[in-house]
Amino acid sequence: MKTLPSPDCAEWLLAFDFDGTLSSPEMTPPVPDEFFKIIRELRDSHHTLWGINTGRSLLHTVEGMQQADFPFLPDYIIGREREIYTPNNYGRWLPVKEWNKQCDKAHVKLFRKHKRLLKSLREWVEAETSADWGLQADEPAGMVASSLEEMDAIVAKIDQETVDTEHLCYQRNAIYLRFSHENYHKGSALAEVGRLMGVSSERTFAIGDSYNDLDMLDTSIAGYLACPANACDEVKSLIADCGGYVASADAGLGTVEALSAIFSTSQKNTDGGN
Ligand SMILES: [Mg+2]
Structure with missing residues (x-):
């Protein structure tokens, strides 16, 4: 195609x-x-x-x-x-290298910097909610909740815990949430x-x-x-x-x-x- x-x-x-x-x-x-x-x-x-x-x-x-x-x-x-791809003449999807590399690098650095905070949020999510941490194998920080209400409560907790956290934000889509760098x-x-x-x-x-x-x-x-x-x-x-x-x-x-x-x-x- x-x-x-x-x-x-x-x-x-x-x-x-x-x-x-x-x-x-x-x-x-x-x-x-x-x-x-x-x-x-x-x-x-x-x-x-x-x-x-x-x-x-x-x-x-x-x-x-x-x-x-x-x-x-x-x-x-x-x-x-956040990752950009364009198709070549054969319909094969190729990454926009410069942007995607820069984006990957920023996320590796971000997750390393906030490793402890993400670990404690993960422990809270696993102990207090029935959400599943980890959206995909290559997704270091994301989760899926069991209901919209549960995700509302998780988001409230994250907002409270990350008030002064540099560059860390999240993308929410209904019951899904993925942590990300605020610039991407x-x-x-x-x-x-x-x-x-x-x-x-x-x-x-x-x-x-x-x-x-x-x-x-x-x-x-x-x-x-x-x-x-x-x-x-x-x-x-x-x-x-x-x-x-x-x-x-x-x-x-x-x-x-x-x-x-x-x-x-x-x-x-x-x-x-x-
Ligand atoms: Mg949508």
Whole structure:
């Protein structure tokens, strides 16, 4: 599988969270056909590049795209909220080396520095909650809770314990949590994609539904913001407060609705303003 033919000069950058935004297991197909139709149209009418900005690892994202039967590849993937990958001419995903190396290095240093604190948080989580520490084999600091309420309590504890902790933050997506460096998140990674692809933040669109999307749902990162109807309350109020588009449909259909509203696809070659 390949990407759509590249535009001569990219003018817009689109960023989509995957789970709950582009894709929903409750829908058949999980990513609606209309999404791929509008992406093709926007490639021609607005010279857009598009990608997935997700908490999933690269491998898990590729699996998700296969399950959702993508007809063509995105132009980039941001995995684990921070690592950037682009496809080569054969559709093979390659890391953006400079950024990913810098990101890895910062995390190794961060986790080494806060080893003791992470150990004590792990002990507390394992003794006091039924959350599982460790998202993946190569994930030194993350967990999955048994319920949203349990994750609310874990987050409250982490906030209390890390008030003065330098550079350590976390990305939460419903019952999932991953510790990370404050400089590497969906927002900074998307800004880097914009820099690499030569598209300004004013011409960047981002849509997401959960806490780990908050860093990219920022007007300094993307001039056009949206969320689907199923977004968590914090995301919905943020989008409403900054004049973004809160869709009335869930997940992929909400994403199509937001793209249609923002880019007014019936009027070709407009500047995309609404
Ligand atoms: Mg999501």
